[in-house]
Amino acid sequence: TVLVKEALKHNTDLKVSAKRLELAYAQAKITGYSSRPQLDVSVGGDKKKSNFIGLPFGAGEVMSSRAESYSLNFGTSWELDLWGRIKSGQNNAQLSASANRLEHLAARQSLAAQVVKGWLALCEVRTQKSLAKERIVLSETALKQIELRYGLGRTSALDLRLAKSNLHDARARLRRLMVSETQFERGLEIILGRYPSGQLEEAKGLPSPSNNVPAGIPAQLLARRLDIAASVLRVRAADALVAEGKAGLLPRVSLTGSSGTSSNELKSLINGDFLTWSFGGSLAQTILLRDERNVRVHERELMTEEAVLNHRSVVMTAFEEVERALSKNVHLSEYRKQLNTVA
Secondary structure: OHHHHHHHHHOHHHHHHHHHHHHHHHHHHHHHHHHOOEEEEEEEEEEEEEEEOOOOOOOOOOEEEEEEEEEEEEEEEEEEOOOOHHHHHHHHHHHHHHHHHHHHHHHHHHHHHHHHHHHHHHHHHHHHHHHHHHHHHHHHHHHHHHHHHHHOOOOOHHHHHHHHHHHHHHHHHHHHHHHHHHHHHHHHHHHHOOOOOOOOOOOOOOOOOOOOOOOOOHHHHHHHOHHHHHHHHHHHHHHHHHHHHHHOOOOEEEEEEEEEEEEOOHHHOOOHHHEEEEEEEEEEOOOOOHHHHHHHHHHHHHHHHHHHHHHHHHHHHHHHHHHHHHHHHHHHHHHHHHHHHHO
16 A cells, blocks of 8 residues: 555656646636637827928928827627537537546556556565575485485486486576566566665565455446546547537627727827727638538548547457456466365
């Protein structure tokens, strides 16, 4: 439990997943703002000088005039979501953020499982290493006895060679286990977010095996799997993207309005006598050829089909993992019974 908590707190990949989740929520929030009216404030000033060349007055001099103008304007625009384009875009962003949240939770569960598996593998290899050391001691003792008997002429050279071979094999096995221990140890440290120094503490022992998993549980496990739930949301988000694309082909209706002041003196900008205002609407249609419009919609439909196929792949992979684990649990239970019988 301590190692799992450490991994959940310090694992780098999980931190990256958390940042992606924050980014998805931020993007969903930005998309949600698209339905709000847009308000603009502008202040402008202009000073202009004009020259009148060639006019028949002014004693041959160039006549000129100067003019100043200042303005203060507040403008607003609001797109009416008549076809549901904005709403579909918001649904896509929200569903994608929810899918990211489930995928992040699934990553946490997967990380916890990796820690447990890594720790069990490390415990196993350390136990095997202890047995290998005992085997070396026994092999060395057996070799000394055979050497003594060989010196007395009571055994053959073949027995001596077999004893030496057994000792070399035991020492080689210990080296292989030491290599595996180093790999498991440093790999687990990386998962925990530590520097791979190979300084993990010795495990106190392996836990007792659990009872057999009851029949009929695969479907229940799949119903609780977060990656499958996230995949469903990805499909729904893709459907919303298609709806947004189809609605985007229709005209956009917007309401616009502005109010402000305009004067040739800066101090008069806050004078109500110089007030100006306007109100209106607009109808805009993106000009696309028929084949281009069809391709744009078809692009998003293909993305939806890809999401459906990915969902199918996730579900089938989940079935395979659960069935394989259940089958493996049955065989390991029988194997344990046979070992207990031999012991």
